[in-house]
Amino acid sequence: MRILEEFWYSNIEPTEYDTSSCKEYKEVLQLITRNEEKLLATMTDEQKDLFSRYTDCVRELQTMMDCLLFQNGFKLGAKIMLEFMEE
Numbered sequence: 001m002r003i004l005e006e007f008w009y010s011n012i013e014p015t016e017y018d019t020s021s022c023k024e025y026k027e028v029l030q031l032i033t034r035n036e037e038k039l040l041a042t043m044t045d046e047q048k049d050l051f052s053r054y055t056d057c058v059r060e061l062q063t064m065m066d067c068l069l070f071q072n073g074f075k076l077g078a079k080i081m082l083e084f085m086e087e
Helices: 002-008 023-041 045-086
Strands: none
Touching: 023 045
C-alpha cells in the first residue's frame, strides 16, 4: 500500500502534469502565449478587461474538466482492477 501512503502524505499531487518531455505541449503553449500577447497589444482597456474575465472562465472550466477526467480515469482503473480480481 505504498502508493496510498504517498497519496495520504501529499507526496503525490494528482493535478500536477509532467509536460517537460512533451514537445507538442510546449509548442502549443508558446503559440497561445504569442497569440495572446499580439491580441492584447491591439485591445482597449475595456476589451482587455473583458478578455481577462473570459480567460478566467475558461481556466475555471478547464479545472472542472480536469477534475472530472481524473475522477473518470480513477473509476476506470478501479473497474479494471475489480475485473482483474474476479478472474
